[in-house]
Amino acid sequence: MTNNHRPIVITPGEPAGIGPDLTIMIAQKKQKWPIEIVICADPNLLINRAKQLNLPIQLHTYQNKKNNIKKNGELTILPINAPDTITPGKLNINNSKYVINTLTRACQGCLNGEFSALVTGPIHKATINESGISFIGHTEFLANYTQTKKVVMMFTDNQLRIALMTTHLPISKITQFITKESLSNTIIILAKNLKKYFNISTPKIIVSGLNPHAGENGYLGQEEKEIIIPTLNTLRNTGYDLTGPLPIDTIFIKKYLKHADAILVMYHDQGIPILKFKSFGKSTNITLGLPFIRTSVDHGTAIELAGTKYINTGSINMAIKLAIQMINKSHEKNFL
Known part of the structure; x- marks a missing residue:
């Protein structure tokens, strides 16, 4: 497979949970991803979390059609700013809109052809609902946003x-x-x-x-x-x-x-x-029936583990690998 495919966009999900940690840790992979990975998140969140994890991170601002696969410890960032303080392990309903904004921007990018697929990190549904935003889950949000009748x-x-x-x-x-x-x-x-x-x-x-x-x-x-x-x-x-x-x-x-x-x-x-x-x-969660590819982790926000390094990247790695596999299969079908 070549690296000519459009990038994959990742939304880390709940900022106080392990989603940001996962994105930082996948950037440390020795084996490069064959498709550009773009993180839709608050840059300061990733920088601060990387410091807490004592892991190197260098962010490159996303530029449509001008991205290159990065070296270890580097990430492409599509900036979405969080409105309030983010503390690992401490939920803050004031940042609920930020979570929705990252999802909205990522969906827009998938629908308009910027991105090949969406990979989502874990969200905290109760916190979003407590903020006054009705939210059942990623699956329902994506179906509603894309006006897909059945997923x-x-x-x-x-x-x-x-x-x-x-x-x-x-x-x-x-x-x-x-x-x-x-x-x-x-x-x-x-x-x-x-x-x-x-x-x-x-x-x-x-x-x-x-x-x-x-x-x-x-x-x-x-x-x-x-x-x-x-x-x-x-x-x-x-x-x-x-x-x-x-x-x-x-x-x-x-x-x-x-x-x-x-x-x-x-x-x-x-x-x-x-x-x-x-x-x-x-394992990986997939939403079938959308107008774009979406995979996700199989676990929750693990609030208590945020910022600790004691997390397993197996599911996020598999979600990315499966998204790449699905992109390739879709690409093959288009040229049969």
Whole structure:
């Protein structure tokens, strides 16, 4: 691969958390990234955090179409200034708008062709909401900002892929969002992106039930009989390779996983705990269906570890590597 691709933009997320630390630490890599990395953040934040970590850092101001891959300890910075004091480990609601501003600028750059992909660091949703800004999560923000009707959240550790039918919802509201149309759209988006970015010609997707034991033929809920099974049958008739709905308590056994390119679960806590138990700190969150590539870390802000060096860069490294892989696959498709 050449380095002629447009840069990847990273938003470090919550400034009091470990996001800034991660960006500084990836700049110390001995192996250069094959694509330019641009950090959308407050320059003083990175300089001050680097001092606290006792790591070298040199910032180069971002200039569209004029960037070069940097040496160890150097970063390209797209400056967005935070309005208030940033102290590692101390949340400050006055900086919530800053977090939104970095995301907005990064999205703009992806939409207008400046950047090849967006990699996001961890955010603190409660702090943003406490500041008066309604914020459910990155996935919902990106869908809303890009006016994308349907996106799909998928986690992967390069061995297991778990996609979500719904994202950040209270349990009491989940059934409202499980409809034939929504389930069909989710599977179509998932299959399309597995083909586009992972070179899987006919994706094998295993779908979970919503209720215990996948509804037990209607005795433990009607969603499987009324929504999930009819939708899967309709899609099978158009060529999709689908298995399910299977009970969530057995869907992750080897018998099924060895035949699966992806597992689609009905809600967040049916699937994400499995992947985090298996590969926490070594997996990546992807938003499928956006008009650009977006990957993210698999962990939170770890406020208590900010500024300490005691953090694992495995997930941010994987998020960048996967973004590069997806860029390359997309690039290949464009020239087939």
